[in-house]
Amino acid sequence: MDNNNNLNVPQELSLSELEELKFKSGDLKEFDKGLSTLELDELVFNIKNDSSNLKIPNTNEPLSSESLSPPPLIIDDGRKISIESTVSENTIFESQPTHSYNFFNQFKALFLKSIAYQKRQYKTNIFQALVPVLMISIMSFVQLATPPTSYSDNVEPVVLPLPFVFPPTINTTVPYILLSDQVYDIGDCCSLTQDSKKGFLNYFSTSNQVSFIPDYYSIGMIQTQDFEFVEYPDKEYMDSTSYSQRDKREEEFLMALLINQVSLDPTTSSFKTNMVALSNNTLSSGSIINLLNNAFLRYYTSNPNYTITTNIKEFPYKAHNEPKDMIQPQENFWYLFMMSFCMVVFVSNVVYEKENRLREIMKMSGLRMHIYWLVNYIFNFSLYMIIVLVAIAYAYILKFRFYTQTPFSVFFVLFVLFGMTQIAFSFFISVFFSSVYTSTVVSFIYIIFTALSSNLLNNAFIENPDTSLATFVLTGLIPHVAYHRAISYISLEYVGNSPGLTWEKIFQHEEMPTLYGLLFGEFLIFAILHLYLEAVVPSAYGVKEHPLFFLKKPFWFNLFGIKILKQQEEKKLETVDYSSSAPSPANDESTTIEMVEVMAPDTREEKNSAYASDSKALIRLLSLCKTFDGHSGKIHAVDNLSFSVEKGQCVGLIGANGSGKTTTLNVLCGLYSPSGGNALINGYDIVNNIHMVHSSLGVCNQEDVLWSEMSGREHLQFFGRMKNLKGDLLSVIVDKALAEVMLTDSQHKAVREYSGGMKRRLSLAISLIGSPSIILLDEPTTGVDPFSRRIVWDVINSYKNRCAIILTTHNMEEAQITCDKVCIINKGSLKTVGRTQDLKARYGAGYTLSITTTNKESQIHEFITRLLPEAKLIHEISLNKTYAVPRSSLRLSSIFKAIQENKNLFSISDWGICQSGLEEVLLQATKERTSSKSL
Numbered sequence: 001m002d003n004n005n006n007l008n009v010p011q012e013l014s015l016s017e018l019e020e021l022k023f024k025s026g027d028l029k030e031f032d033k034g035l036s037t038l039e040l041d042e043l044v045f046n047i048k049n050d051s052s053n054l055k056i057p058n059t060n061e062p063l064s065s066e067s068l069s070p071p072p073l074i075i076d077d078g079r080k081i082s083i084e085s086t087v088s089e090n091t092i093f094e095s096q097p098t099h100s101y102n103f104f105n106q107f108k109a110l111f112l113k114s115i116a117y118q119k120r121q122y123k124t125n126i127f128q129a130l131v132p133v134l135m136i137s138i139m140s141f142v143q144l145a146t147p148p149t150s151y152s153d154n155v156e157p158v159v160l161p162l163p164f165v166f167p168p169t170i171n172t173t174v175p176y177i178l179l180s181d182q183v184y185d186i187g188d189c190c191s192l193t194q195d196s197k198k199g200f201l202n203y204f205s206t207s208n209q210v211s212f213i214p215d216y217y218s219i220g221m222i223q224t225q226d227f228e229f230v231e232y233p234d235k236e237y238m239d240s241t242s243y244s245q246r247d248k249r250e251e252e253f254l255m256a257l258l259i260n261q262v263s264l265d266p267t268t269s270s271f272k273t274n275m276v277a278l279s280n281n282t283l284s285s286g287s288i289i290n291l292l293n294n295a296f297l298r299y300y301t302s303n304p305n306y307t308i309t310t311n312i313k314e315f316p317y318k319a320h321n322e323p324k325d326m327i328q329p330q331e332n333f334w335y336l337f338m339m340s341f342c343m344v345v346f347v348s349n350v351v352y353e354k355e356n357r358l359r360e361i362m363k364m365s366g367l368r369m370h371i372y373w374l375v376n377y378i379f380n381f382s383l384y385m386i387i388v389l390v391a392i393a394y395a396y397i398l399k400f401r402f403y404t405q406t407p408f409s410v411f412f413v414l415f416v417l418f419g420m421t422q423i424a425f426s427f428f429i430s431v432f433f434s435s436v437y438t439s440t441v442v443s444f445i446y447i448i449f450t451a452l453s454s455n456l457l458n459n460a461f462i463e464n465p466d467t468s469l470a471t472f473v474l475t476g477l478i479p480h481v482a483y484h485r486a487i488s489y490i491s492l493e494y495v496g497n498s499p500g501l502t503w504e505k506i507f508q509h510e511e512m513p514t515l516y517g518l519l520f521g522e523f524l525i526f527a528i529l530h531l532y533l534e535a536v537v538p539s540a541y542g543v544k545e546h547p548l549f550f551l552k553k554p555f556w557f558n559l560f561g562i563k564i565l566k567q568q569e570e571k572k573l574e575t576v577d578y579s580s581s582a583p584s585p586a587n588d589e590s591t592t593i594e595m596v597e598v599m600a601p602d603t604r605e606e607k608n609s610a611y612a613s614d615s616k617a618l619i620r621l622l623s624l625c626k627t628f629d630g631h632s633g634k635i636h637a638v639d640n641l642s643f644s645v646e647k648g649q650c651v652g653l654i655g656a657n658g659s660g661k662t663t664t665l666n667v668l669c670g671l672y673s674p675s676g677g678n679a680l681i682n683g684y685d686i687v688n689n690i691h692m693v694h695s696s697l698g699v700c701n702q703e704d705v706l707w708s709e710m711s712g713r714e715h716l717q718f719f720g721r722m723k724n725l726k727g728d729l730l731s732v733i734v735d736k737a738l739a740e741v742m743l744t745d746s747q748h749k750a751v752r753e754y755s756g757g758m759k760r761r762l763s764l765a766i767s768l769i770g771s772p773s774i775i776l777l778d779e780p781t782t783g784v785d786p787f788s789r790r791i792v793w794d795v796i797n798s799y800k801n802r803c804a805i806i807l808t809t810h811n812m813e814e815a816q817i818t819c820d821k822v823c824i825i826n827k828g829s830l831k832t833v834g835r836t837q838d839l840k841a842r843y844g845a846g847y848t849l850s851i852t853t854t855n856k857e858s859q860i861h862e863f864i865t866r867l868l869p870e871a872k873l874i875h876e877i878s879l880n881k882t883y884a885v886p887r888s889s890l891r892l893s894s895i896f897k898a899i900q901e902n903k904n905l906f907s908i909s910d911w912g913i914c915q916s917g918l919e920e921v922l923l924q925a926t927k928e929r930t931s932s933k934s935l
């Protein structure tokens with residue numbers, strides 16, 4: 001001790017002795033009872049636990065890291081030495097908060113995880129933000145590249161050709177029809193006889209219609225031929241004839257008259273007409289009205305030359321160039337593209353977490369799905385709004401009239417509504433995908449297809465305002481179509497220099513309020529549909545809800561985090577013996593009976609203890625079954641499995657490939673729902689209360705379920721927060737976990753840069769963080785190098801005494817070192833169970849004799865079979881032979897003597913004998929129990 005800084009302190013101290021070392025600030029009693037190791041430079045003082053002297057802190061209130069660090073130590077000579085605390089596992093374990101569901105902690109954990117993940121995906125994010133910039137740049141380029149339309153000054157009268165001519169200069173037949181009885185003969189209204197010349201139709205004279213007043217364009221007509229009026233019997237006939245005439249004669253304009261009422265009251269000199277002039281061209285309607293007015297005027301004044309002329313003049317404007325603006329309905333699909341490509345990211349992000357089982361692993365850490373979706377909505381919406389703001393800012397800089405002429409709030413509200421709806425829609429369609437690749441391709445196709453087809457659709461609607469509301473709403477149910485239509489209406493409003501669509505105009509607009517409403521309604525509909533389908537649509541992983549789950553109490557309890565009384569549930573479950581309801585391998589009753597009868601005493605005893613009503617075991621499998629549909633029929637992966645694991649126990653599941661180990665763990669953690677039986681974990685059953693089970697679970701899956709872009713530290717921070725750890729305590733625990741699995745140096749690297757073994761160790765650390773009371777480890781050391789493997793075993797052993805662990809492994813040494821009890825399973829059913837030593841004794845595992853010779857011609861095999869007739873050659877490599885020797889046939893002293901004496905004769909260079917291990921027990925138990933069952 002004196003060698004080390006000349007400190008006069010013993011290497012092992014009791015707490016009372018340590019108190020005498022005069023901790024300057026505070027009382028040693030402030031420390032947690034588990035504090036067991038303090039490091040002083042290189043000296044390690046082991047402090048015996050003396051909990052009687054210590055105050056135990058309230059474990060519900062997390063300790064800060066300061067309370068875990070000891071105060072400075074004042075040594076005798078007055079020098080101050082700071083002591084760095086290595087926080088012991090017990091300290092951390094005891095000081096960790098409970099894992100009960102906490103909305104805000106889960107929300108924060110997930111939100112911070114999403115930020116960490118997105119930060120590391122900066123390339124995708126930059127691309128996302130650049131999409132609108134790129135689009136606007138392309139639009140801007142097209143605008144710049146297109147020559148502007150020039151308008152010269154028209155303040156002064158401008159002589160231009162007449163904008164339209166009616167009727168055409170060819171002979172025109174004007175169909176007319178008398179529609180009602182209220183047609184009074186006003187001088188043979190419709191008489192077309194040349195003699196009478198009384199009817200007003202005869203006044204449709206065209207010879208004097210040309211008029212030009214320099215300031216205006218006349219609506220008047222140039223007419224070279226008289227009209228020829230033809231009365232038709234009904235409207236349908238008139239319509240069809242007109243159409244055919246039009247086709248035949250290729251006339252540009254046609255006119256037809258529907259005469260409802262023409263009356264003249266000579267007493268009051270009132271002249272009433274109710275006539276409809278039909279024309280195939282809107283622009284010519286002014287001319288037709290002029291023509292009609294003149295006809296009546298001439299008829300009424302009896303002056304065939306009486307003429308009034310209606311003129312039209314363009315609104316005066318200064319000469320100017322109008323640059324191209326991508327605002328026309330035919331071109332504005334760019335605005336749709338701009339805000340739509342982020343949909344690919346929304347869909348692929350959630351499908352990525354589904355495909356890689358990350359969502360399931362988060363659920364296993366206690367995450368409630370409504371928080372998961374809430375965070376995803378908020379987070380994706382934030383990403384979307386960043387894109388929107390970048391686009392708006394850029395478009396303002398380039399002075400895009402869509403933005404500069406429309407009030408900000410009008411398009412901003414539209415973008416917000418579209419963002420909400422697009423996210424809900426993305427999540428809705430994500431339910432139907434289980435592969436990121438497929439979802440990405442389909443999303444891209446969807447965006448391009450809707451942009452192009454909605455362009456056509458919207459133009460059709462704009463040109464045909466009589467479209468029924470049902471058609472309008474039905475097509476608008478596709479969010480992108482509704483949004484695009486709203487964009488088109490906004491674009492239409494500022495064609496030319498007119499001001500954009502204001503709120504005042506929107507409320508008077510026929511379609512815009514419906515479109516805003518549609519988008520908001522779609523957000524609600526898709527969000528509800530998505531949440532419902534997510535809960536009930538079967539997928540490869542996860543337990544799905546009953547279609548009417550929302551009518552059941554547990555759903556509302558879980559939603560609001562109300563704890564279900566577990567004792568009640570437990571009681572209910574214990575009354576059921578699931579073995580009778582569990583499906584048997586052959587679905588055959590007689591086989592089931594036989595199975596029960598041949599059940600070995602050890603497995604029967606194990607089953608009884610799992611079912612025992614006073615069992616205190618933290619994990620209890622009660623005739624658990626899982627059946628898959630395979631190509632060649634049902635696969636009974638887990639078959640009536642019953643065993644229990646108590647606190648402080650690590651139980652090993654051992655069996656050949658495909659024996660059902662992984663499936664058992666996957667059912668226990670809720671990745672698959674059981675096909676029969678049940679299991680109680682920490683008092684909650686996995687069928688009805690899997691959410692409650694998750695809050696006490698730590699799982700290390702067979703495959704590493706990790707975010708490739710996140711670092712090891714970020715993973716541990718996320719899962720730590722999920723277990724309600726925060727602040728300095730979280731950092732301390734994450735540091736410790738990283739140190740335990742030897743990842744401190746690579747803690748900031750993205751997981752995709754980790755080796756297989758490093759990922760495995762990280763998965764293990766994740767399963768242990770927060771000290772869950774139940775830990776499920778599926779081959780935790782596969783791919784881990786021998787050196788690290790031993791450290792992992794130490795970690796498992798150090799956690800064992802305060803939780804219940806199930807571990808699957810193919811490594812018999814691992815099972816021997818870490819497991820208190822071993823369950824050997826084959827084809828999903830329990831073959832034998834017990835402590836490793838007991839199993840070895842029970843299966844009479846003998847010895848393994850290994851001999852190496854220097855001479856190929858050696859007669860060693862004959863010698864061994866003569867010496868040990870029951871020995872079996874199990875393998876032979878080069879000059880080395882290995883024999884299995886039954887325990888009964890072996891007398892160590894005689895064999896030792898015989899081999900030593902004949903060493904030279906048989907050229908023996910090396911030999912050894914050792915007790916056979918668990919491996920042989922596994923082979924033996926699987927063989928024996930399987931053959932006894934099949935008897």
Ligand SMILES: Nc1ncnc2c1ncn2[C@@H]1O[C@H](COP(=O)(O)OP(=O)(O)OP(=O)(O)O)[C@@H](O)[C@H]1O
Binds near residue numbers: 637655
């Ligand atoms: N999703 C699935 N669909 C169909 N069959 C499955 C599925 N998962 C597992 N199985 C089958 O269930 C049986 C048990 O598989 P499981 O993965 O549990 O074995 P295991 O003991 O963990 O094997 P290993 O030691 O190789 O990991 C196997 O026959 C396997 O083919």
